Amino acid sequence: HSESVSAGRAACRVIVHLDLDCFYAQVEMIQNPELRGKPLGVQQKYLVVTCNYEARKLGVKKLMSVKDAKEKCPQLVLVNGEDLTRYREVSYRVTELLGEFCPLVERLGFDENFVDITEMVEKRQNQLQQSGCSGVCVAGHVYNNQGELNILHVEKYALNLHDTTHVRLVIGSQIAEEFRGAIRARLGLTGCAGVASNKLLSKLVSGTFKPNQQTVLLPESCRDLIRSLAHIQKVPGIGYKTARRLETLGIRNVCDLQAFPSAVLEKELGVSVAQRIQKLSYGEDDSPVTPSGPPQSFSDEDSFKKCSSEVEVKEKIEELLPNLLARVYKDGRQPHTIRLTIRQFSSTDKWFNRESRQCPIPPHLIQKFGKESSDVISPLVAILMKLFRKMIDVDLPFHLTLVSICFSNLRDLPSSKKGSIGFYLKQTSPSSGSGK
DNA sequence: TGGGGTTAT
């Protein structure tokens, strides 16, 4: 490392992106092995949100309506996946397992993780050189490989202090294989991995061989990978809104975005977004792998066809709250903010019509979070109903299609509070006496 | 289109 720095060139990072195969379906098949081998879909309301590969072979797609899916595939077995508890648990086990190898693990949704393995790679690189080993084998696929790279000879690269990029990425592919092996052996889950020099590229390359395979991207193939994207919205970081605005500017693919005048783009999207996405179009992404740690928020929501009275809203809230409180209690930290989100029916503009109101949780209630008692629930319902009335005039007709409750602004318990689960999980020694 | 999450403004 110091050698490359003194040579005036920083060695590249090595990032792994791990992406579990049809995650919810896998969790369901582990829980009920009889489902294995059958086409399986996971249903939320009237949608098949994901399905296993047997179902995909028969034409079922992610986010297909149950109606269409059953038409395509009458043998399709459906399980309800509206309760995410089990998925969430398994998801965190995956992240924690990766955390045993390396501290820099960032979650993306429930089924993806980025790991910055630069330090692990450097350790192995040094060991390799000292042991006089002559070559390293790539694990899995090489993106765009014309078939010539299987074993990379270390010596040729090791002597070149300016650029050990290939060796580092190949070592990265071996580490990625170990990650996948551990996830398979310890949790029974399969998934894909992509290895590259940044998050963007690792994510893009992880999807190139699908399911349960891995791919490493070498720098000379970076341009091909990024150009393989048909539409700009396939670039992670360019979402629906930005893609529409780019289209207005005549930008439809990655090459258009690369070639577009920066100054015009900056005026259209703001300097920050413009510079970031234009760098993405070149495959450049300097964003760090930020360890996710424990969640920043806990939420629970339910969607439905219609909810149009105050009483119904209260019922929905009372349905959601106990579960959510149990999750917060298990976590051990105290939330300081509560939020109510609703979605109002509208035939036009189906996408995006959520609004929310939030407020601080009164301190006397926060104290009670440490205890499981239910006398916290009715005051919280009262607060949530107040938030509701800030959004909706209950004297006028209304039509909700979603209610969501979120606890955020989570803080650790004061250290004087002993006996919580946080105390037993997190404290390494009972160093300080009681504060009380 | 579900039932979640995150960060930036």
Add this chain to the structure above:
DNA sequence: ATAACCC
């Protein structure tokens, strides 16, 4: 509080 992004 909203808006954008991610799965």
